[in-house]
Every structure is written in structure tokens, then in C-alpha cells.
Amino acid sequence: MIVLGFFLTAPMGIGYMEHKVLAHMQHRLGPMEAGGFHGWAQLVADGVKFIQKEDIIPKAADSWVFTLAPAVVMVPYIAIFAVIPFGRTLWAENLDIGIFYVLAITAISVIGILMAGWASANKFSLIGALRAAAQLIAYELPLILASVAVVMQAGTLSLVGISEAQHHYWYIFTQPVGFFIFIVASLAELTRPPFDMPIADSEIIFGAYTEYTGLKFAFFLLAEYGGIVAFSAIASVLFLGGYQGIPVIGHLIPGFFWMSGKVGALAFFIIWLRATYPRLREDQLQRFAWVALIPLALADIMVTGVVKVLVK
Amino acid sequence: MADWIVFWVIAPVSIASAVAMILAKNAVHSALLLIVNFFTLAVFFLILGSPFLFVVQIIVYAGAIMVLFLFVIMLLGVDERESLRERILGQRWLALLLGAGLVVEVALAVRVGVGFGHGGLPDFTRVNRGGNVQALARVLFNSYFFPFEVTSILLIVAAIGAMLHGRRRIGDEETIDAPIDERMDEPGPEPVPAAGPAEATP
Numbered sequence: 001m002i003v004l005g006f007f008l009t010a011p012m013g014i015g016y017m018e019h020k021v022l023a024h025m026q027h028r029l030g031p032m033e034a035g036g037f038h039g040w041a042q043l044v045a046d047g048v049k050f051i052q053k054e055d056i057i058p059k060a061a062d063s064w065v066f067t068l069a070p071a072v073v074m075v076p077y078i079a080i081f082a083v084i085p086f087g088r089t090l091w092a093e094n095l096d097i098g099i100f101y102v103l104a105i106t107a108i109s110v111i112g113i114l115m116a117g118w119a120s121a122n123k124f125s126l127i128g129a130l131r132a133a134a135q136l137i138a139y140e141l142p143l144i145l146a147s148v149a150v151v152m153q154a155g156t157l158s159l160v161g162i163s164e165a166q167h168h169y170w171y172i173f174t175q176p177v178g179f180f181i182f183i184v185a186s187l188a189e190l191t192r193p194p195f196d197m198p199i200a201d202s203e204i205i206f207g208a209y210t211e212y213t214g215l216k217f218a219f220f221l222l223a224e225y226g227g228i229v230a231f232s233a234i235a236s237v238l239f240l241g242g243y244q245g246i247p248v249i250g251h252l253i254p255g256f257f258w259m260s261g262k263v264g265a266l267a268f269f270i271i272w273l274r275a276t277y278p279r280l281r282e283d284q285l286q287r288f289a290w291v292a293l294i295p296l297a298l299a300d301i302m303v304t305g306v307v308k309v310l311v312k
Numbered sequence: 313m314a315d316w317i318v319f320w321v322i323a324p325v326s327i328a329s330a331v332a333m334i335l336a337k338n339a340v341h342s343a344l345l346l347i348v349n350f351f352t353l354a355v356f357f358l359i360l361g362s363p364f365l366f367v368v369q370i371i372v373y374a375g376a377i378m379v380l381f382l383f384v385i386m387l388l389g390v391d392e393r394e395s396l397r398e399r400i401l402g403q404r405w406l407a408l409l410l411g412a413g414l415v416v417e418v419a420l421a422v423r424v425g426v427g428f429g430h431g432g433l434p435d436f437t438r439v440n441r442g443g444n445v446q447a448l449a450r451v452l453f454n455s456y457f458f459p460f461e462v463t464s465i466l467l468i469v470a471a472i473g474a475m476l477h478g479r480r481r482i483g484d485e486e487t488i489d490a491p492i493d494e495r496m497d498e499p500g501p502e503p504v505p506a507a508g509p510a511e512a513t514p
Contacts, residue, residue, distance in 0.1 A: 062338075062340075065340070065341075065344065095363065096363060096443050096444060096445060097363050097364055097367055097444070097445055100364070100367045100371075101363075101367050103371065104367045104368075104370040104371035104375060105370070107370075107371055107374075107375030107376070107379075108370070108374060108375060110375075110379055111344075111347060111374070111378065111379060111382070114379065114382045114383070114386065115344065117386070118340055118382075118386050126386060129386070130383060130386060130387055133379055133382070133383050134383070136379075137376065137379060137380070140375075140376075157445060
């Protein structure tokens with residue numbers, strides 16, 4: 001329950017962090033008035049605003065599919081949080097096949113995006129949805145292949161088991177290539193800059209979400225931030241030791257705070273990239289996945305396998 | 313007990329989504345209902361004690377294959393009248409006949425193969441000792457190693473063959489990779505029907 005509660009609030013925290021971090025990186029401070037210090041209450045104000053907005057469903061839209069789409073995008077990210085360990089005993093469910101389950105469930109949200117784009121009956125929405133689908137399929141492969149190398153090294157699919165296996169050292173030191181591939185592929189899965197062609201505002205307005213207003217749109221935003229938390233959490237477990245602290249002082253601080261700190265740091269990194277890199281072009285993006293990341297990930301798996309057999 | 317409750321909640325959803333999928337007039341609705349159906353099948357795998365197949369069902373069917381289906385349907389747009397026309401002579405009767413044949417075959421396979429004829433199913437807790445994934449790996453990489461590898465080669469060959477057939481061949485040059493100004497001179501593909509749920513798309 002604690003874990004669930006944390007993950008229902010964390011996306012909002014990340015959303016707030018995005019506002020503020022970007023504001024300071026770009027020297028445009030934005031709303032600083034609400035609530036006093038640094039406009040902390042702006043998030044509440046935004047929430048109230050979203051609730052008040054008119055809920056518009058376009059006339060040509062398929063209203064059922066249109067209405068269901070935000071939920072289909074959102075639910076997978078909530079379902080992931082059930083298996084992510086936040087401490088040696090702090091998890092909702094320790095599935096044998098934890099990481100495999102997580103990767104499978106994240107693949108569902110693309111169906112929601114396709115539903116949203118198609119049901120809007122708007123060509124920009126449809127192009128955005130198709131771009132998102134092509135991108136998510138292309139980058140799911142490197143994501144899974146990068147995780148496979150970690151699973152091979154840990155010898156288990158369970159997320160708790162993988163965290164435990166990193167008791168002596170984190171896998172970022174043995175799998176730096178895997179970490180790089182995983183982070184890049186996560187960015188693309190989240191359609192975050194520099195991989196945000198599906199919502200490229202200069203070309204297709206806001207992609208699949210163009211026609212959405214009010215709470216439904218807020219759902220998509222929450223799903224995006226929930227996705228950042230989810231992928232940061234998975235990357236923390238796979239490569240940064242999850243709830244394992246650093247040596248010497250590791251035992252002084254409970255695992256929950258280690259894990260939260262790592263998730264926060266990775267989320268900050270993801271937001272940082274948005275302020276740093278320009279958007280890729282659609283063909284560059286596809287080429288990067290198929291020509292660079294996937295062969296690299298396959299080579300990573302091969303090397304991991306050979307080393308594992310040799311060390312044994 | 314919980315398994316039974318889940319089964320009786322999910323089973324009607326499964327059958328209803330399958331029937332609705334066939335009856336739906338809209339191709340996209342059919343595809344979405346098929347995804348629902350795949351999910352219920354995945355849950356069946358889960359309550360049968362095979363979490364690995366549960367995840368495989370989701371990632372392969374719901375996550376990959378259906379996304380490609382939706383992608384193609386949405387990209388090309390499907391004309392509703394076109395998809396309802398029967399192209400093969402006597403398609404309806406043939407479908408009924410083959411469908412009945414399939415039912416008989418499955419019933420026979422269940423009766424003879426799985427072994428309702430020889431007492432109950434094997435004990436899953438014994439089969440799954442050391443974990444479901446390990447149990448599957450034991451079977452796949454020991455008893456069925458050769459068929460497994462042959463299947464993977466078959467799939468690779470099929471994928472490469474599909475790619476080869478999918479390539480556009482006009483002369484010896486590859487037109488797809490030709491520079492854009494060359495392609496502009498060619499007559500483009502047929503205009504596709506407007507995609508989107510309603511006919512009145514502007």
C-alpha cells in the first residue's frame with residue numbers, strides 16, 4: 001500500500017520537478033507566484049484548472065475509443081509498480097519473472113496511444129500515433145536486449161533477485177554499454193526529447209493528444225510522468241543496485257531512501273536531456289535503433305555470455 | 313478458490329470479446345476487441361500456473377502483433393464495404409466446414425494428447441519445481457532442443473523471405489532508396505481512403 005501510494009504521488013512530484021528544472025536550465029522562470037516559495041502550489045492550481053476545463057469530444061471522433069484511450073495509456077505504468085522492490089522486504093509482489101513482466105506491460109501503453117490517435121479523427125493525431133507506434137516497436141527491442149544482459153549476469157528474472165545480486169557492486173560498472181542502451185531506449189519509449197517526434201509541435205501540433213482536453217489530457221500527462229518514474233525505477237533496479245546503498249555508509253540509510261534517491265536522480269537526468277538536445281528526425285531515429293542500438297545490444301549479450309562462462 | 317472466481321469473471325469476457333470481434337463492423341474495433349481477448353487468454357495462462365506464458369502472450373500478441381495490426385489498419389484505412397465482400401467461391405460453406413473440422417480436431421487432440429483419457433493433468437507444483445521459467449527452460453533446452461532450434465531457423469528464413477517479397481523491384485535499381493527528386497516523377501500510390509472512425513472525415 002505504501003508503495004502504491006508513493007507511486008500515485010511520485011509522478012506529480014516529477015511533473016513539478018520538470019517545470020522547475022527546465023525553468024532554471026532555460027532561465028525562464030515561469031509561474032513563481034502561487035503558494036509563495038518558488039510557486040510550489042502551481043501544481044495544485046494546474047490540477048484545478050484541468051478539472052474545470054470543458055471535456056470536448058470531437059464530432060467525428062469515435063467516442064468510446066476516444067474516452068478509453070487515456071486509461072489504456074495510464075494503467076500499464078501503475079501495474080508495473082506492483083513488482084518494483086523499494087527495499088529488501090518492501091515490495092507488493094515478488095514475481096519470478098519480474099523484469100519480463102515489466103517489459104511486457106510497458107508495451108501495452110502504445111495501444112492506448114494508437115487508440116487516441118485514431119479515434120480523434122484528425123490527421124495530425126493519426127500521424128502522431130503511427131509515429132509513436134513505429135518508435136515504440138523499434139526501441140522495445142534494444143530495451144529488452146539490454147535487460148537480457150543484466151538478467152544473464154544476475155541469473156534471475158526477479159527484480160528483488162537482481163537487486164540482491166548487486167550486493168557487492170552495481171551492474172553499471174559491469175554493464176556500462178547496457179546502461180547506455182537502456183537509458184536511450186527508455187527515452188524513446190517515453191517519447192521524451194530528443195525522441196519526441198510523435199508529439200513534434202512544429203510538425204503535427206501535439207500528435208495523438210491534439211484533440212484531448214481537461215482531465216483526459218491530464219491523464220496523458222500523468223502517464224508520461226508516471227512513465228518517467230517507472231523507467232527510472234527499472235533502470236535503478238537493473239543497473240544502480242536498486243535499494244542497495246553504497247559501501248561503508250550504505251547501512252545508515254534505509255533502502256527505501258536509496259531507491260527513491262536513485263529514481264529521483266535518473267528522472268532529473270531524463271529532464272536534463274530535454275533541455276539539452278534538439279529533436280531527431282524520424283528517419284534518423286529509426287536508423288539509430290535498427291543500425292546502432294540493436295547490434296550493440298546483441299554484441300553486449302554475446303560478450304556477457306562469454307565472460308560469464310569464462311569466469312565460471 | 314480465487315482461481316475459480318477469476319476464471320468465471322474472465323471467461324465470459326473472453327467469449328463476449330471474441331464474438332463481438334467477429335460481429336464488429338469496424339476493423340479497428342475488431343482489432344481492439346481481439347486485444348481484449350488476448351488479455352483474457354493471458355489471464356487463463358496465469359491461473360493455470362504458467363506466469364511465463366502469461367507474459368509471453370501479452371508481449372508477443374497484445375504488445376507486438378496487435379500493434380502492427382492496428383498500425384497497418386490505421387495507416388491504410390479499410391473500406392468497410394470492401395472488407396465484407398467474399399472473394400473465394402463458396403467461402404461461407406467452406407468456412408463452416410473447415411470450422412467444424414477444427415472443432416473436431418481440437419476435441420480429439422485434447423482427448424488423446426493432453427490425456428483427459430488417462431486421468432487428470434500432471435501436478436503443476438511438481439512440474440514447476442524450481443520456478444516456472446526454469447521448468448520451461450528444462451523442457452525446451454533438453455527434451456525439445458532440436459525442434460526448438462529448427463523452429464527458430466524456420467522463423468528467420470520466413471522473416472527474410474517476407475522482406476524479400478515485400479521489396480519493390482523496378483528494374484535493377486532500388487527505388488525506395490532513390491533520392492527524393494527521382495521519386496517525385498513517378499506516379500504515387502493510389503490515394504487511400506481517409507483513415508478515422510467516421511465516414512465524414514474532412
